[in-house]
Amino acid sequence: MSDLNFELLHAVSAGFNFVDACNRLLDFCLQVAGASSGCCLRGAYAPGYTVVLATKGNLLKRGLAASAMVRLKSEHLAAHEISEDPDGLLFQSTACSANIVAGSLDRDRYGCVVRLEWDDVLAVRWEKVLELREACRHLGGVFRRLEQLDSRITCVGRLRSEPAPGAVERDLDEHKLEKLLPVVARLIVSRCSCESSGVLLAEGESLVLEPNAFVGLSPPKLPAKGTSELARELFQGHASMIEEPVLARNDPIAVLAAASRAEATLGVGAREALKILAEEVRPFLWKALLYRHTKAQNPDRPLFMIGIPRDVLEAAERFAGSKAPVLITGETGTGKEALARFIHLTSDRAQGPFITVNAAEIQETLAESQLFGHKKGAFTGAVVDAAGAFELAHGGTLFLDEIDHLNINVQAKVLRAIEYGEIRPLGTRDSKQVEARIICATNKNLPAEVDHGRFLQDLYLRINVFEITTPPLRANRDAIPKIAAAIAQDIAEREGRKVFAFTPRTLKMLQSYGFPGNIRELRNIVQNAVVSAHGSQIDVDALPTRFLDSLGATPGPDPEFDYDRCKGEFERLYLIRLVKHTRGNMTVAAALSGLDRSHLYRLLRKHTLTPDEALRS
Numbered sequence: 001m002s003d004l005n006f007e008l009l010h011a012v013s014a015g016f017n018f019v020d021a022c023n024r025l026l027d028f029c030l031q032v033a034g035a036s037s038g039c040c041l042r043g044a045y046a047p048g049y050t051v052v053l054a055t056k057g058n059l060l061k062r063g064l065a066a067s068a069m070v071r072l073k074s075e076h077l078a079a080h081e082i083s084e085d086p087d088g089l090l091f092q093s094t095a096c097s098a099n100i101v102a103g104s105l106d107r108d109r110y111g112c113v114v115r116l117e118w119d120d121v122l123a124v125r126w127e128k129v130l131e132l133r134e135a136c137r138h139l140g141g142v143f144r145r146l147e148q149l150d151s152r153i154t155c156v157g158r159l160r161s162e163p164a165p166g167a168v169e170r171d172l173d174e175h176k177l178e179k180l181l182p183v184v185a186r187l188i189v190s191r192c193s194c195e196s197s198g199v200l201l202a203e204g205e206s207l208v209l210e211p212n213a214f215v216g217l218s219p220p221k222l223p224a225k226g227t228s229e230l231a232r233e234l235f236q237g238h239a240s241m242i243e244e245p246v247l248a249r250n251d252p253i254a255v256l257a258a259a260s261r262a263e264a265t266l267g268v269g270a271r272e273a274l275k276i277l278a279e280e281v282r283p284f285l286w287k288a289l290l291y292r293h294t295k296a297q298n299p300d301r302p303l304f305m306i307g308i309p310r311d312v313l314e315a316a317e318r319f320a321g322s323k324a325p326v327l328i329t330g331e332t333g334t335g336k337e338a339l340a341r342f343i344h345l346t347s348d349r350a351q352g353p354f355i356t357v358n359a360a361e362i363q364e365t366l367a368e369s370q371l372f373g374h375k376k377g378a379f380t381g382a383v384v385d386a387a388g389a390f391e392l393a394h395g396g397t398l399f400l401d402e403i404d405h406l407n408i409n410v411q412a413k414v415l416r417a418i419e420y421g422e423i424r425p426l427g428t429r430d431s432k433q434v435e436a437r438i439i440c441a442t443n444k445n446l447p448a449e450v451d452h453g454r455f456l457q458d459l460y461l462r463i464n465v466f467e468i469t470t471p472p473l474r475a476n477r478d479a480i481p482k483i484a485a486a487i488a489q490d491i492a493e494r495e496g497r498k499v500f501a502f503t504p505r506t507l508k509m510l511q512s513y514g515f516p517g518n519i520r521e522l523r524n525i526v527q528n529a530v531v532s533a534h535g536s537q538i539d540v541d542a543l544p545t546r547f548l549d550s551l552g553a554t555p556g557p558d559p560e561f562d563y564d565r566c567k568g569e570f571e572r573l574y575l576i577r578l579v580k581h582t583r584g585n586m587t588v589a590a591a592l593s594g595l596d597r598s599h600l601y602r603l604l605r606k607h608t609l610t611p612d613e614a615l616r617s
Helices: 002-013 018-033 064-068 122-136 139-149 167-172 177-192 227-234 268-297 310-320 336-346 364-372 408-420 446-451 457-463 473-495 504-511 518-532 545-553 563-581 586-593 597-606 611-616
Strands: 037-042 051-056 080-085 088-093 100-105 110-116 196-203 208-215 240-248 251-260 326-330 354-358 397-401 437-442 466-470
Touching: 018 037, 018 051, 167 177, 167 268, 167 473, 177 196, 177 208, 177 251, 177 268, 196 227, 227 240, 227 251, 240 268, 251 268, 268 310, 268 336, 310 336, 310 466, 326 336, 336 354, 336 397, 336 437, 336 466, 364 408, 408 457, 446 457, 473 504, 473 518, 504 518, 563 586, 563 597, 563 611, 586 597
Parallel strands: 326 437, 326 466, 354 397, 397 437
Antiparallel strands: 037 051, 037 110, 080 088, 088 100, 100 110, 196 208, 196 251, 240 251
């Protein structure tokens, strides 16, 4: 191996940059193996995130080298299997073929994959494969030396590009943990540039953890243990490991872990990346955990929150930590009650009752009784004492839906109950102290109702300490396919039917509709379609007639020509082009665009971009 050492030492001493050295190394390995095509790579176990350092010839299709790190798959290659030996992984062919791929990786996950085009028997040149393996044994140390000399290592490319901002959020917007956790685990590998990752979920108050999703190692069957102890046992043989808790209600609900076999790989940058990722996945992971928890309690009424924007979830999380009232506004069917339940379950009152009163459904003469309770004989039909909603919600949360339907007299008593925590049941002069978190909801414009004398201004000011608006479904048309698929899956499970997939034509039709009834209307349509569908897909003929008729009579805007969507797409492309043109110099970008730098940064945040991400796009 003196020739190899000579070549590499020459590359280092001659001052070649990292990419040049990788190309020289690949040339040497191709010469050793007698091959014309190949690649030099730095691997993580996660498929799709292996970094290609250098490539020659026409070896790679997208994803080939990534899958080669674990299992080599390609439709035009012979079948392969992996055999493991103390020196690393060696890909051995099970058949003689004119297109044979051979490769080797050292312990630091650096290596080469080459295509050997042999027409004769494999054994004739098998010594070349062994020689290639021997060469790769020395790669780790050499690459470490190169990295120390050049801290500005640049990669030639990735087999799978980093997902665009927003795409990650769409992947995380999943209500099933078994689908969400592998996405999080792959993101850990990608963001931290590590080999292995794990997501450990907290169970109960004692923070007992169990392995749930891993990339790079199989989840072992281990007894429940504390975070650090369990993580160390999971990642035995890894030289470095970092952890970051995911918090909700100020308690850890999960721990993200990243591990690498190389020393000092997971430094400050990886720790910061893991910390940012933990914050990014928190609302989605918490939402999925609440779905599992509420479904276990009541299979017919889980907390289903697919499609609610992240900023709305984060606002709900912030407000959950306070005892002050929250006002949720938005059109009918936008998930206001679901958001109220989310706030309750995220608060420190989660173990207390959650009482719902829909003011539009109660008779005006019975409103006081239902809200404040009554004594026996207080009115005709009051044959026993009864507690009202305020009393039932003591120690928990009271959700007053469609509060605008209460008459002025009842509003005044509700104001007193909220202001002083005091109620007086009908038929008695005695007051009771109650303590409940108040969340109200309305689809009306309450300031306008105040102006018209239909709603007390004092009550409006009291319940509007925090305000959250749930957006209509038509404002997020891109999410409709995902929401519809999740609803279909949920309904199919409850109906005992197989899960259907929507045809592209059906999804396009759903996206073109205005949905005045929002998610409630979409659920109704999907439920009808799931029951009516034949075969394995939901086509247009399975959609309810009333929906098709309304769509034909008043078609919604085509997403392809929707003004707001097209404007947003143009704005995003403009920002990317501007940042690339100025090479990330935001001062120059501001001068060219005629906009303030602060305005440019606000626009970037609006499209979940940073200058670096815009440069890489």
